[in-house]
Amino acid sequence: MPPSEKVSSGILQETATAVGALQDVSRALQVPFLPAICGICFAILGIFQSAKAHKQEHLQLLKQVQELLWVVIDLSLGAESSDFLPQSILYNLGNFARTLQKIHSLMDADASSGRFRRLWLGTNTQQVEECREEMRQSLKAFTIYSTIQATQQLGEIERDSQRRREELLSIISDLSKLDSASQLSTTDAEIWKTRNLPSVDSIASLLPGTPKVFNGRDNELKQILSILLQDSPRRVAILGTGGIGKTALATSVLNLPEVIDMYQHRYFVPCDAASTCRDLIGIVASHIHAEPSKPGVLHTLMASSTTLLILDNFETPWEPSSEREEVEEFLSLLTDIPELALVITMRGVERPGRVRWTRPFLPPLRPLSDxxxxxxxxxxxxxxxxxxxxxxxxxxxxxxxxxxxxxxxxxxxxxxxxxxxxxxxxxxKILSEGYDRRSNLDISISMSLSSPRMTMFPGAKMLLQAISLLPDGISEADLMQCRLPIANLDQCKLALLRTSLAYSDRDKRIKALAPVREYIRAVHPPEAELVRPLTTYLYEVLMLWKSFRQIPTLESVPRIAANLGNLQSVLLWSIEQDEEGAAWQIRRILTLDSFLRATGRGLSPLRAYLPGLFENCQDHQARAEYIAAAFESQHLYESRALADDLESQGIQEFKLANDRVGEVQFYNVLAAYYLYNNGDPATSEKYCELALALSTENHDLTGKGKALMHFSEVYEYRGNARLGRNYARQARQAFIQNGYLLAQAHAMKAEIYSVFILGDFQYGLALCAETKSVLAVCGMHTSELHSSITSAEAQIHLLKTDYHTARLLQMDILAKTSKGSEPMEHGYALLGLATIDCATDVEEAAVRKNVNKARAVFTELKSPGSIFHCDRVDAELQLRRGDVVEPATCFKKWLSVFRAEPNFALECLCKLADPDYGMHQPETTFAYAVVMFGYAKKAEIMPSVYLALRYIGDMFLRSGDQVTARHLFQTSLEGCAAMGIHRHQAKCLTRIAKICRKEGDVPRFVELLRQARTLFEKSSQARQVDDVEQLLASVVL
Structure with missing residues (x-):
């Protein structure tokens, strides 16, 4: 029997309160996995709110989730600070996030229709029970460390839950009043232990206080206040870049005495967790205590007296193109409520449409005055x-x-x-004099070591010995957690600071200068008992990242990055001291290496030690992992020869280790190696088949999904985008069954690249928006993968010749990336801008500047395929100037090199076959156009098919065959129109128009030219617009 609507609504509301509370804790404490947990929970709530009916087992799952959320809040606030949560708790948080992903995939598939829903038939009950058991295990693990005593029975916890939640909400209320720069002190974190404040109905009812420090915004405050005190309309958009003080201004307005007097109801709604309009409506509803639906929100607000509604970080739900229309429609409905004043804060300078914002507009915020x-x-x-x-x-x-x-x-x-x-x-520091004077320096350090402040605490010297191995220094949290065998650790640290043998840097990390470290390691080297806890702890931090790579936690990457030098130092010490054996050393170096590669930091210098360790290692598992890593790094960074038998040796090692999951992973690595390093799709396909067969036998959905992804890449490489798309969809299905959202996003990315080759641009753009929505749920809206999806979106607009939109997207990527962060996406953003500017007649110097910057990035990354595209833009600039000899030679040479790769080959053919460039005699140009058509047709690269037809039509037109030319132009026009390619449509229209004029059909000539003018305008072709205007001006009707 399905649960009543009242029961369902109650569970939903209680869970929304818990998620909101956890989100506030997450913002204050920056605990790993909490943002991901909040994002997934909001997405799950969105699925529930849109469901017409709720299954009993799903509501039971949601109730379990709610209970766990309160326990997580409790243990987070109970820690001394966010950095002091034990690694075991962080592992359990990661497991909880993983379970939530499975629940999200289960419910999303169950709520959808079509092929994804069919995947769950027969497995739904099993999946639900698995999720419930995983959450029971999580609850058991959390309660051991939670401030709730482990000896309490679960029944007592349940009976005490309401009082407990009221206390937690009181704490979070205090946290929400802290300004953005403050940190939670130990005293603040312990407030809940001593205070017993009245209960709060919901986290949504809490309003942020006025910022403690707020200067330089008097003019903006005055303007907003004047708007809010006037008769309707009262609609303000606070715009500006990140960190400029938008939220601070909004909260200051919220707490002005005049505003408090004017508005009976004031609501401050953070929108950064709302990736869809549905999410936005749900969050607003939870804050105003309304039914979680659009009518419910509108009815509640219309029934209220004067109300001020502030929507903070409104760019999150508004930015996705797939959601923008619906979000703006919802915003427009809000502004129709007479008693409602609306304020939004958004990054950027663009206001949402469909709203009459009160004039004069509030200008985007600028930096403060001096x-x-x-x-x-x-x-x-x-x-x-x-x-x-x-x-x-x-x-x-x-x-x-x-x-x-x-x-x-x-x-x-x-x-x-x-x-x-x-x-x-x-x-x-490097140029500083005095560091070369070894005797004086040694005496100085020695005197400091023997000072009373040091000798008072014998452990201080041991601490300095430990720090001597840590070039990055060590944070207080890491120092407390690494379990060094040192008594009175705080006093020892203070002794080092007082004697200047160590110092605290701006990140509050305890460091020793390089000469001090070198002296200590030479004269007082650390003992193994001191180094082992450091090595173990730092490796645990690294393993936390590795274990939950499918549960993105952006907090762990900076933590590891801050310790990279330390990791390399302690691992090198272990190698030099021959600690713990070759197998452990191999695994630790490979784990560090995988992090460096995954975050775009290249390869670890410790790899140089791997061959020697491999020779001395008898552990089959470690040997197998080393061989897999050797192949994996080849197609990414290295290009050295591998032993002929290493491939078969690796397979044998995995079999001897009885690691069938690892064997599947190795086959997938070999599939990528042969495709990208050797350009051998046949061998790559062989390993895809082996991976798929073994993963299916093992019920290894992750390995199966990766194998299907590689199949997609193989067929896209061969020019069969349609089959590539089908494999990408199958990969996504496997990942849906596995519940890994990030893997689903990768599969969707593979499908996007196949789809836009086929010319289905509308579906491609919708898929980009859907992928970004999945990434938002994962908390990955600022990730490199998100940038690559934006890059794909820009590429689709480029193929549509919507150069303006493509340029905006590339500029957005460029602003969010750099050579040091996401270098490949940064390089392609520069290249994309150069390509667009070349096509829109931007001054050559500006185009070449971006080409040169992109080339520098790609050269550093050792990416020859990317460098080709830089050379291509250089050649196009020459063609634009009318120089054809050198570009013709280059494109012919590149065509011979890339003949087997359809995308590269067609880049060359589309230039060689274009009659407008005049690179060849007519018969040669015609031959290239025919070859281009056949090549593109076979590979189903539809934009190139219709472009080739236009080129062939040009040749017939020049030979005097207007009838054939017109048919070809018409076919090309229809194909380009179906895909929405503006520029090529316009060129077809101008050619057909000229034929009509020759035939005496002047009205048709004018009609077609006007259509062409509009399309040239859409594709930013100012010179062609002028040409069309001149043709129209020459007509006498």
Missing amino acids: EAARQTFLEISDESEDNTDLDDLLPLTDNVPLALSLIANIVSLEGSARVIVRWRNERT
């Missing part, structure tokens, strides 16, 4: 106004409020003079 920046800095840092160091410190911030806050907080801890000195020391 005076306001100085005042803000002084209030946070508590420095004297007469401090001359401020003149050196303030220019580092550019008067951006977030940067000001961060720098000022560091100064408040260490003093301005020390911050400046440290900055200068770090800039000039």
Whole structure:
């Protein structure tokens, strides 16, 4: 019997409250996995809210989720700080997030129709029970560490839950009032232990307080206040870049006395978890205590008296193109409510459409004035106004409020003079004199070591010995958790700081200068008992990332990155001391290497030790993993010869280790190696078949999905995009069954690339939006994968010759990436801009500047295929100038090199076959056009098929065969129109128009030219628009 609507609504509302509470904790404490857990939970709630009926087993799952969320909140707040949660708890948080992904995939598939729903037939009950058991295990693990005593029975926990939740909501209320630069202190985190405040109905009812420090926005406050106090309409968009103070301005407005007097109801709704309009409606509903539906929200607001609604971070639901129309429609409906005043904050400078924003518009926020920046800095840092160091410190911030806050907080801890000195020391450390004077330095260090402040705590020297192995220093949290065998650790740390044998950097990491580290390692080397806990702990941090790569947690990457030097140092020490055996050393180096490769940091220098370790290793598992890593790194970074028998040896090692999952993974690695490193799709396909067969036998859905992905890549490489698309869809189905959202996004990316080759641009853009929605649920909306989806979206618009939209997307990628972060996407954004600007007649110097920047990136990444595209743009610039000899030679040479790769080959043929360039005699150009048509037709690369038809039509037209030419132009026009390719449609229309004019059909000539003009305008072809205007002006009707 299905549950009643009242029961369902109650569970939904209670779960939404718990998720909202956890989101506030996540923002305050930055605990790994919490953002991912919140994002997935919001997505699950969205599925529930849109469902027409709820199954009993699904509601039971949701109730279990809710109970776990409160326990997670409790243990997060019970820690000394976010950094002090044990690794075991972080592992369990990762497991909980993984279970939530499975629940999301289960419910999403169950709620959908078609092939994905059929996957769950017969397995739904089993999946539900697996999820329930996993959550029971998570609850058991969490309660051991939670401030709820492990000895309490679950029944007691349930009876005490309401009081407990009220206490937690009170704490979170305090947390929400902290400004963005503050951190939760130990005292704040312990408030819940001593306070017993009245209960709060819902986290949604809490309003943020006025920022503690707020200067320089008087004009903006005055303008917004004048709008909010006037008669309707009252609609304000606060715009600007990240960190500029949009939210601070909104919360200041919210708490103005005049606003409080004017509005009986005030709501502040964070929208950063809303990736769809459905999510947005659900979140607004939870804050205003309305039914979670559009009518419910509107009815509640219309029934209220004067109301101020602030939607913070509104860009999150508004940005996806697939959601924008629905989101703007919802926003428009809100503005129709007479008693409602609306304020939104958004990154960027564009306001949502379909809303009449109150004029004059509030300009996008700019950095603070020098005076306001100085005042803000002084209030946070508590420095004297007469401090001359401020003149050196303030220019580092550019008067951006977030940067000001961060720098000022560091100064408040260490003093301005020390911050400046440290900055200068770090800039000039290598050139500093005195470090070469070994005797004087040794005496100085030795005297410090023997000082009373050191000898008072014998463990201080041991701590310095440990730090001597850590070039990155160590954070307080890591120091507390690595279980060093040192008594009075806090006092020992203080002794090192007082004697300047160590110092605290701006990230509060305890460091020793390089000469001190070198002296200690030479004269007082650390014992193994001191190094082993460091090695074990740092490797555990690394393994947390590896174990949950499918559960993105952006917090763990910076934590590992901050310890990369430390990891390499302690691992090298282990190798030199021959600690723990070759197998462990191999595994640790390979794990570090996988992190470096996954985050675009290249390869570890410790790889140089692997061959020797491999020779001395008798562990089959470690030997197998080493061989797999050797092949995996080949097609990514290295290009050295591998032993002929290494492939068969690797397969044998996996079989001897009885690691069937690893064997599947190795086959997948070999499939990628032969495709990308050797250009051998046949051998790659062989290993895809082996991986698919073994993974199917093992019920290894992850391995099966990867094998199907490689099949997709093989067939796309061969020019069979249609079959490639089918394999990508099968891969996505496998990952859906496995419940891994990130893997689903990768499969969707593979399908996107197949789809736009086939010319189905509309579906491709919809799939891009859907993939971004999945990434938002994963908390990966700022990831490299998200950038690559935006890049694919830009490529589709480029193929449609919608150059304006393509350029905006490439600029967005460029702003979010760099050579050091996501270098490949950064390079392709530069290349994309150059390609677009070349096609839209931008000045050559500007085009070449971006080409050269892209070439530098690709050269550093050793990506010859990408460098080809840079050479292609250079050649196109020459063609634009009318130079044809050198480009013709280049395109012929490239065609011979890339003949077996359809996409590259067609890039060359589309230039060689274009009669407008005049690179060849007519018969040669015609031959290239025919070859291009046949090649594109066989590979089903439809944009090139219709482009080739236009080229062939040009040749017939030039030979005087207008009838054949017209048929070809018409066919090309219809094909391009179906795909929405503006520029090529316009060129076909102008050719048909000219034929009509010759035939005396002047009205038709004018009609077609007007259509062409519109399409040239859509494709930013200003010169062609002028040409059409001149043709139209010449007509006498």
